Amino acid sequence: MSRGQILDEDISASSQWSDSTAAKYGRLDCEEGDGAWCPEIAGEPENMNEFLQIDLRSLHFITLVGTQGRHAGGIGNEFAQTYKIKYSRDGSRWISWRNRQGKEVIEANRNAYDIVLKDLEPPIIARFIRFMPVIDHSMNVCMRVELYGCEWLDGLVSYNSPVGQQMTLNGQYIYLNDSVYDGAMSNSMTEGLGQLTDGMCGLDDFTHSHVYNVWPGYDYVGWTNESFPNGYVEIMFEFDRTRNFTTMKVHCNNMFSRRVKTFQKVVCYFRSESDWEATPISFSPVMDDVNPSARFVTVSLYNHMASAIKCQYYFSDIWMMFSEITFQSVSFHQQVIFLFIPFLGDDPTHKVDDSNTRILIGCLVAIIFILVAIIVIILWRQVWQKMTDSYDHSPLAWFANCQSFPRPQRIPVSSRCGVWNIYAISYIHIHVYFVYFSAASTNTSSKSPPVSVQEGVPHYAEADIVNLQGVTGGNTYAVPALTMDLLSGKDVAVEEFPRKLLTFKEKLGEGQFGEVHLCEAEGIQDFMDEDFSFDVIENQTVLVAVKMLRTDANKNARNDFLKEIKIMSRLKDPNIIRLLAVCMSSDPLCMITEYMENGDLNQFLSRHEPEGMIALLSNAPTVSYSNLHHMATQIASGMKYLSSLNFVHRDLATRNCLVGKNFTIKIADFGMSRNLYSGDYYRIQGRAVLPIRWMSWESILLGKFTTSSDVWAFGVTLWEMLTFCKEQPYSQLSDEQVIENTGEFFRDQRRQIYLPQPPMCPDPVYKLMLSCWHRNTKERPSFQEIHHTLLDYSLNVNKNH
Structure with a gap:
């Protein structure tokens, strides 16, 4: 409405008080005409006949509406305190909207200038929408309105x-x-x-x-x-x-x-x-x-x-x-557009009228030229935006079906509206738009303004990386497109492993496209590269994790699975989970990776206590601070390796680190697949989407995942370790409050909340954590610097002892 995408002729009303308060002036945040739509006669509350109607021309999925009164530069003071909504898909049968508790009346405005947004729960699927003010005889009623949603592509x-x-x-x-x-x-x-x-x-x-x-x-x-x-x-x-x-x-x-x-x-x-x-x-x-x-x-x-x-x-x-x-x-x-041209030449013996054919071909050629022009304009706008936008611009541009930016408090847009999920938090002066990239969506590159990053730390806009859909529903490592292109021409450097030598132990997790199983592998040592060996007795079975693609997975998921194998086969570092072998000769496709006997770091630490009196009294197993420090240093080393390859992990946390003998740590990516950790992922419309408590402010606000955002997550992971994973990060905040806190980082008015210093955390280590959480990505350390700092601190502690 406010952007003019809905034309004047598509906005009508039951009546109007004057030509200057006609339906076309009922656009949110606009002051044209007399500043709003105002009905002619105030009806009775029990006989509500007045309405403002919008024709969306096609079915739309509407998740939120906004209303405003008539302000008219300070001379107007008419607004609706409550209203109802009716909608229709065909223009003949009208349906009264009710919320999930069955209530029809929607609370609206308390003054003529503030915008009030209301979630439509349940959302509306309709072509026609009517706003029907509930009349209060103590005051006149005028309205300006807005709709938020996207075209209903399901049909x-x-x-x-x-x-x-x-x-x-x-x-x-x-x-x-x-x-x-x-x-x-x-x-x-x-x-x-x-x-x-x-x-x-x-x-x-x-x-x-x-x-x-x-x-x-x-x-x-x-x-x-x-x-x-x-x-x-x-x-x-x-x-x-x-x-x-x-x-x-x-x-x-x-x-x-x-x-x-x-x-x-x-x-x-x-x-x-x-x-x-x-x-x-x-x-x-x-x-x-x-x-x-x-x-x-x-x-x-x-x-x-x-x-x-x-x-x-x-x-x-x-x-x-x-x-x-x-x-x-x-x-x-x-x-038909794509099939029609070849159809014309299917039968050369079939005679058609030449003049009609020429007209038809001319029309098709014109359509093709128009489509090419539109594509050129879109590409030009994207290039121009990359050159001119910065992350301090607000509101952010949004390239998706669901468009429109008022001055809102909160805009939820269902996952029905494509890969983008939009939230908006309104502050006193700045309106921050939160953009969420859904991990459940595939094969779509997101676009967002460039973020300045530290020198030497590579930055990858979402448009420049390949996001593979992991078999368990989460993204695997985000890989630069250039790197993916280089990998695409190489053969997978892992061997085929006989399925009969795998013995199922338990299911570790699952997702939309596959499952992760804990298995025992017999004789897998014989399938290893020369530069890799197991610390096990010969002929002893080895615990492995098996990622298995569902047999009914679609073609895109299958292709991503093959790409994931290709990428994982190139990761060779002592602190990164290693791809050992594959089962590709028949379905289901499997990749076999290392699994550490002590499970993930989150569960490992939660079963232990720090050394001290409490541990002695409870007779609980302990982990010393030096061992914690040793494990943190290994995580930093593994992430240093990934960043050197320009890989972005996007989900670094203790749940994604596995523990072996002698406190050996290896970074993995199983966490999202496990129901045990479903609470660590922010859910939109019932789907686990993003680990917001580990994410940097720019990842949440702008959809930017870089090495610098991995550094932020490392700081949170370090905090987890020093609290022995006894509580979730920001456990005192709800998910919505965590999102609001990222808005404080954006505003940078020193009101943002940081994770507190754990009781057993030395000051230098907490200072390192805080450096990982700098608002400015340029001021965050690289993983090379983090690794070096942890090694130096360890040497100093050992010297003092």
Whole structure:
């Protein structure tokens, strides 16, 4: 609205007080006309007929709205204290928006000039939006409004499904109904959208919810097989037009201890015009009776063309529960542009009217020239932005579908709006825009202004690095594109290992694309490079970690897996986990890496106590300060090696350091895959996204991951070690407060909160930590300097003793 992307003719109203208070003047933060939209007649609260309507021209996913009154340079003082929202997808059927507790009325403004933003929970999927002020006869009402969201690319306009059911569990009622469904509901749900499309994935334990003050089971829609004699639940999905479907992703609960499992099989039918195709597709996921975590199940739809899909999900246990269903597709008219030119020449014997052909070809050529011009303009703008922007500019540019920057307090944009997740925190004078790069998204380079970094420390804008999607859902090392290009021409320098020599011990973790298993490997010493050897007795089995790619992983994940193997095969340092061998001859693809017998550093230290009286009284195992210092020095050495190769780790923490004999440390990347550490990752719409408590302010604010941001994380890791991992960093702050604290680093008015000095931390070591947390990246030490400092301090301590 405020940027003019929505045209005047797309803004209408039920009435207007005058020409100068017409609907087109109802744009947030604009003072044109008389400064706002004002209705002609104040209606009754129980008969609210006045509205300001916006036509978005296509379906959009709206997550937040903003309102403002009429200020008009100080002469106006009309505003709405409360309002309601109605929306429509087709312009005929209007739906009243309600929050997750069922409340329709939205609290709005208390003066005429401040902007008030309100999260739409649940979000709205609609083309038409109406703001309907609740009239108070004590004052006149005027409004300026704004919408935040993105185009609804799924194309789904409704789903029809059986009504969710009720479970009784230990005397407690679990309500598994679709509480935000906006269609008709009786014995079934028809012509609406609801929780299966709201962008929120349920927790592993379905009795809990992301949302406060709601009932148990709220996140899921669930059914029991006792109500379905055919053994399946049928859901029909209607789309805006004929589309080419590639995949369907279904987020399922798998709490098998409660007799809840993912579906055993799904059978999908397709309707392209008016008739359903006779031959459906069928898919059976691998059943998991080991890990109770909720998960996405990806179903390939093999590029079927359809305007509707009917899927039958078969029970594999008593209960089946879904929290989100998404489709990946391209609309038919988008494909036609690419298919039409070769189609013209398919049949040389077919006669067509020459004049029509010339006109058609001329139009297509014109379209091509226009597209080329648009691409050139976009590229020019990106180059210009890189030359002119700096990280002190605010607001930050945002290259994504979801655009618009007011003076907000907080802007959450669902992961439905692409890879970017935007938050905004409003301060008294500065408005800081937080940009989150979702680790769950792949194959998209993010763009953000360049950040100055220390000399000798390489800087990699997100556009300049290759981010590989790890098999367990997190990014592996961020690799400069140039380095990746150099690697791409080399063969993998590791040998094939026989699967039969691997013995499964336990699952360490899993993610969307794969799993990590702890295994025993027999005779793996014979497959090692000459420069590497195990400290084990000959013919003794060796503990290894096996990263395994799911057999149903998509092509992109498979390619990333192969690239990860290629990268890992080049990492050869005593303090970096080593790739030992691979299993590539058949699916599932596996990479075998070292595993240290004492597990990760976080769990290792939390089981120990510092040397002293408390340890003596509790008879607990101890770790001396000199051993802590030795381990920290090894981490610095490993990171020095990675930075020398221009690799950025992006998730350095004690959970990602493994401990071997004699306090040997090796840096790994398994942490994100483990449920044990899910609380260390900030969740957006139910997905583990970013380890914000270990991240530098510029990584959170600007999406910049550099060697300097790894240095920041090293400071936090060092703090963890010196507290023996007894508490989480910034444990006194909520996730939102941690994000707000990064805003204080941005403003640099000495109000930022630092991690406190641990009781057993010497002053020089705490000074080193603080240097890692400098606001200015140029003032942070390099890993070479950190390693040198720790070695010097160790020598000085030994001399004094």
